[in-house]
Amino acid sequence: MSKSGTTTPARATIRTVAADAGVSVAAVSKVLRNAYGVSDGLRDKVQKSIEKLDYRPSTAARGMRGRTYTVGVLLVELRNPFLPSVIDGVQRTLGKANYKALMGVGEARAKIEQSLIDSMVDMRMDGLLLVAPRLSGDRLARHAQRLPMVVIGHHEPTAALFDTVNSDDRRGARIAVEALLTRGHKDVHMISMPEENAAQNVYREREYGYRDAMVAAGLADRIRFWRQKERFAQPDGTIDALLESPDRPPAVFCWSDIAAVELINKAAARGINVPEDLAIIGYDDTPTAALPLIGLSSMDQHGTQIGELAAAALLSRIEGRTVPEHRLIEPGLILRRST
Amino acid sequence: MSKSGTTTPARATIRTVAADAGVSVAAVSKVLRNAYGVSDGLRDKVQKSIEKLDYRPSTAARGMRGRTYTVGVLLVELRNPFLPSVIDGVQRTLGKANYKALMGVGEARAKIEQSLIDSMVDMRMDGLLLVAPRLSGDRLARHAQRLPMVVIGHHEPTAALFDTVNSDDRRGARIAVEALLTRGHKDVHMISMPEENAAQNVYREREYGYRDAMVAAGLADRIRFWRQKERFAQPDGTIDALLESPDRPPAVFCWSDIAAVELINKAAARGINVPEDLAIIGYDDTPTAALPLIGLSSMDQHGTQIGELAAAALLSRIEGRTVPEHRLIEPGLILRRST
DNA sequence: CAGTCTACGTAGAACGTTATACGCGCTGCA
DNA sequence: TGCAGCGCGTATAACGTTCTACGTAGACTG
Numbered sequence: 188m189s190k191s192g193t194t195t196p197a198r199a200t201i202r203t204v205a206a207d208a209g210v211s212v213a214a215v216s217k218v219l220r221n222a223y224g225v226s227d228g229l230r231d232k233v234q235k236s237i238e239k240l241d242y243r244p245s246t247a248a249r250g251m252r253g254r255t256y257t258v259g260v261l262l263v264e265l266r267n268p269f270l271p272s273v274i275d276g277v278q279r280t281l282g283k284a285n286y287k288a289l290m291g292v293g294e295a296r297a298k299i300e301q302s303l304i305d306s307m308v309d310m311r312m313d314g315l316l317l318v319a320p321r322l323s324g325d326r327l328a329r330h331a332q333r334l335p336m337v338v339i340g341h342h343e344p345t346a347a348l349f350d351t352v353n354s355d356d357r358r359g360a361r362i363a364v365e366a367l368l369t370r371g372h373k374d375v376h377m378i379s380m381p382e383e384n385a386a387q388n389v390y391r392e393r394e395y396g397y398r399d400a401m402v403a404a405g406l407a408d409r410i411r412f413w414r415q416k417e418r419f420a421q422p423d424g425t426i427d428a429l430l431e432s433p434d435r436p437p438a439v440f441c442w443s444d445i446a447a448v449e450l451i452n453k454a455a456a457r458g459i460n461v462p463e464d465l466a467i468i469g470y471d472d473t474p475t476a477a478l479p480l481i482g483l484s485s486m487d488q489h490g491t492q493i494g495e496l497a498a499a500a501l502l503s504r505i506e507g508r509t510v511p512e513h514r515l516i517e518p519g520l521i522l523r524r525s526t
Numbered sequence: 527m528s529k530s531g532t533t534t535p536a537r538a539t540i541r542t543v544a545a546d547a548g549v550s551v552a553a554v555s556k557v558l559r560n561a562y563g564v565s566d567g568l569r570d571k572v573q574k575s576i577e578k579l580d581y582r583p584s585t586a587a588r589g590m591r592g593r594t595y596t597v598g599v600l601l602v603e604l605r606n607p608f609l610p611s612v613i614d615g616v617q618r619t620l621g622k623a624n625y626k627a628l629m630g631v632g633e634a635r636a637k638i639e640q641s642l643i644d645s646m647v648d649m650r651m652d653g654l655l656l657v658a659p660r661l662s663g664d665r666l667a668r669h670a671q672r673l674p675m676v677v678i679g680h681h682e683p684t685a686a687l688f689d690t691v692n693s694d695d696r697r698g699a700r701i702a703v704e705a706l707l708t709r710g711h712k713d714v715h716m717i718s719m720p721e722e723n724a725a726q727n728v729y730r731e732r733e734y735g736y737r738d739a740m741v742a743a744g745l746a747d748r749i750r751f752w753r754q755k756e757r758f759a760q761p762d763g764t765i766d767a768l769l770e771s772p773d774r775p776p777a778v779f780c781w782s783d784i785a786a787v788e789l790i791n792k793a794a795a796r797g798i799n800v801p802e803d804l805a806i807i808g809y810d811d812t813p814t815a816a817l818p819l820i821g822l823s824s825m826d827q828h829g830t831q832i833g834e835l836a837a838a839a840l841l842s843r844i845e846g847r848t849v850p851e852h853r854l855i856e857p858g859l860i861l862r863r864s865t
Numbered sequence: 866c867a868g869t870c871t872a873c874g875t876a877g878a879a880c881g882t883t884a885t886a887c888g889c890g891c892t893g894c895a
Numbered sequence: 896t897g898c899a900g901c902g903c904g905t906a907t908a909a910c911g912t913t914c915t916a917c918g919t920a921g922a923c924t925g
Contacts, residue, residue: 200911216913224873246648247589248911251880255586257626257645265610266813274604274631287645289598289628292613306596306626309585310649334878452818479791480819539881550905555883564901587881590910 199240207234208367209263219244220253250311258501259307260290261300263340268444268473269490273318273339276494277372288316297321304330314501317341321387335504337497342388343513350504350512352497354488356389359518360396363486364440366520368404370466372438375401376411377525378425378450379442390442397440411436415446426450430457437466444469444476447476447483467525483523489516528857538579547575558583559592589650597840598646599629600639602658602679607812608785608829612657612678615833621843627655644667652693653840656680660726674843676836681727682852689843689851690834693827695728698857699735702807702825703779705859707743709805711777715750717764717789718781729781732809736779750775754785764790769796776805783808783815786822787860790864821863828855 201219205212210229217225218233236242246255248365254472260277262270274290276452281288289312291303300322308330315330319340330336331348338351367375372407377397380390394412401410411434426449447469451461459465469476469485476483493516500512540558551566555559556564557572575581585594600617601609613629620627628651630642639661646654647669658679670687671674677690706714716736719729725815733751740749750773755762765788768774780786786808788801800805808815808824815822832855839851 201913202911212912213877213914214873219872220913222914226873229874243644243648245589245650246645247586247594248880250584250586251590251882252913254913255649257649265613271604274527275633276634278631283870287630287642289630289645289649291626291628292617294614294617303626303906305582305627306585307584310594310596310628311584311586349544397922411911448817456818475814475817477815478581478787478820481817541881552883552884552905552907553903556904559883561884565903568904584881587910588883590912591879591883593883 199242201242201244203240204233204236204242207240208232216300227493250299254313254505255311256285257287257289257310257312258314258316258505259304259310259312259361260288261303261318261320262292262305263321264295265292266473267319268471269340269488270318272376272490273494273497276491276496277316277498278494280495280498281502283389286502287306293321295321297323297326299382301326308333314505315468316497316501319387319389334381335501337501337504339493339497340389342392346513348355349512350497350500350514352493352500353389353516354493356392356514356518357396357399359486359488360393360485361400361441362396362518362520363484364397365404365469366398366522367438367440367466367468367483368406370399370438370462370526372436372466373406374409374411374434374436375406375438375440376413376436377442378413378415378429378446381414381416393442413439415416426453430454432457435465437464439465439467441467441469444471444473444483444485447485448473448475448524451481451483461525468520469525474522476521476523484523484526487516487519487521492516529597538581540581540583542579543575543581547571547580561648566599591846593652594650595624596626596628596649596651597653597655597844598643598649598651599627599655600642600646600657600659601629601631602660603634604631606658606689607810607814608679608827609657612833612836614657615830615835616837617833619834619837620841625652625841632660634660636662636665640665647672655836655840655846658726658728674840676840676843678764678832678836679728681731685852686850687851689836689839691832691839692728692855693857694854695734695857696738697730697780697854698809698825698827699732699733699779700739701857701859702809702823703736703739703862704743705823706777706779706805706807707739707745708779709801709865710743711775711805713721713748713750713773713775714777714779715752715768715775716779716781717754717768717785719751720753720755732781737753761788765792769793769798774804777801778804778806780806780808782813783810783822785826786824786864787812787814787820790820807859811860815862823862823865824860826858826860827834828857839855 201212201215205215214229215233218230249255278288293303295302314335317338328348336349338349342353343465351470364375379394398410401407413425413429415425426505430453447467451467454461454465461467469483472485472487475481478483496514540551540554544554553568554572557569576667580616585596588594617627630638632642639659653674656677663682667687675688677688680690682690703714718733737749740746752764752768753762769792786806790806793804800806808822811824811826815824835853
């Protein structure tokens with residue numbers, strides 16, 4: 188922290204290491220990639236020089252020929268409560284294989300996602316892991332053509348060029364709705380996304396699951412959706428409308444805790460008793476749902492496990508697998524006061 | 527999406543573009559970097575070819591000589607409620623300058639942070655933006671020696687080699703505590719981090735601010751800290767102890783909403799009335815604090831603004847500035863039911 | 866003992882940019 | 896007329912890896 192002089196010692200390159208160890212550059216490279224044809228003696232010499240010189244290979248240079256040992260992770264939106272646990276799983280699994288994850292945040296906009304993916308490709312990342320991308324199926328396929336890719340939170344069970352790992356949203360929704368039906372409720376309604384966003388197929392799956400449960404219980408005629416209007420979860424009057432409607436149902440299943448938490452708060456503000464007058468189940472099992480003052484029942488998607496599986500799938504794809512894998516993880520119901 | 531054949535057309539390189547436009551490779555490079563010595567005619571020709579061939583320069587290759595137009599952003603921990611708004615600001619500002627952000631998640635562990643920063647350096651990113659890093663001051667300085675760097679959420683006002691942008695935590699804490707004092711409370715206590723974590727100096731600053739307010743009110747002898755034990759915000763009995771203590775104070779200032787939300791929930795569970803029997807102010811103004819059922823007063827750090835300023839600082843550093851800048855943003859008090 | 870195989874190691878071209886150094890044709894001025 | 900200066904464009908050497916192709920020595924085979 189002196190004046191300014193402290194000139195940084197030039198960074199060691201593979202050549203420096205080779206010279207120091209008294210071997211060829213190619214030999215060092217082989218050791219780095221633990222490629223075939225390296226004797227123990229040589230490996231040791233090289234390792235020693237590497238440590239001595241504090242050498243780290245330049246990912247940028249690597250990108251020009253071989254692997255970067257880095258994968259790009261595209262996140263929809265930092266506020267998404269599903270993310271942290273997924274990323275935990277991803278990092279753990281990648282870390283074991285000595286891979287690093289570098290992430291971009293798409294702000295839930297296809298344009299931004301597109302440009303972020305381009306950046307990742309331009310950096311020559313070895314693979315892509317997309318979490319709940321907004322991009323359409325064939326756009327995704329186009330990218331998958333160029334490099335290994337795994338998608339989370341986007342149902343595309345017939346995709347041939349990439350893998351998917353998802354919570355079984357249809358089944359999860361059905362489980363949630365059945366829990367409400369078991370309590371004796373008949374008019375179970377669902378709060379869902381706007382139509383165009385439900386095309387974000389995770390939410391469509393949850394709608395199917397809701398339908399499944401209702402139909403199976405012989406309540407097909409009681410099916411009813413309350414659709415939020417805003418793009419993303421901004422309070423927009425839908426929930427107020429539901430609460431004030433003469434048709435207010437005794438039980439509601441919500442596409443996400445985001446809506447369910449708003450619902451439970453606004454119900455309390457109106458003096459509506461939960462769960463006696465209004466039973467609620469949300470989705471995602473956010474930390475907020477677990478607060479005693481909220482006590483919201485919800486569906487746990489097992490994010491960590493999803494992250495681990497997705498990362499493992501990506502690694503095996505990087506190693507050459509090309510036959511697609513599509514996994515569905517069964518979510519778990521967490522019952523709390525609201526049901 | 528056919529069988530597998532669909533061989534991807536080889537990606538266009540700067541050479542392809544040069545050939546197509548009938549100019550030299552160097553000319554194309556100049557256009558890309560809008561460097562000196564390009565006529566309008568030449569620029570047009572090149573631009574046209576670039577679009578026609580859908581050419582994008584390889585960041586990896588760029589990294590070997592010049593800039594990558596990418597900055598690395600290191601995040602402490604995805605669950606940190608302060609992050610989303612900061613990143614919004616960062617992305618907006620970087621985007622305008624045609625820079626991209628790629629992020630790493632340090633999981634609040636210095637080891638991981640270190641290795642992530644190394645990765646970013648290895649990728650030849652043009653600069654580093656660290657958000658609430660756990661790394662020590664001189665470790666930070668060491669990195670700053672190698673490339674432009676800006677730090678958020680870590681007070682280091684005398685650092686010579688990098689910039690900092692922070693919320694004025696000391697002042698914010700003082701404002702919060704004064705709001706409690708104004709209500710007539712004398713015994714205002716503070717829930718804080720464990721000692722070693724308070725060395726995470728953001729929290730130490732908040733402790734100073736608490737002290738400042740108490741001392742200024744002539745209540746130095748009433749100062750009292752309740753320190754949580756766990757590394758990060760896991761409920762650990764501290765809050766239960768406070769609530770059951772015979773010395774239970776009438777007002778509490780919390781180092782973060784994380785603690786405050788736990789406090790307000792546990793108080794409710796014990797039938798303690800907030801704010802009559804217990805007034806509370808948290809920090810961070812998380813979405814949870816704003817829920818009607820919670821109604822927690824809190825300090826807004828103006829994260830978006832911090833993100834914008836930090837990104838702007840980083841860009842100007844990349845452009846060559848070397849004299850350090852240390853900015854403090856005044857946070858705002860958000861009063862809700864809990865006070 | 867010639868020939869083949871295996872294990873280990875090396876030389877050097879490539880990867881796709883940037884940046885330096887230079888060339889060439891015009892202008893303008895003494 | 897000579898030549899400095901400027902504006903525009905080009906040739907080419909880096910940058911730090913990987914990877915293919917090849918050489919060599921010793922072990923094994925028939």
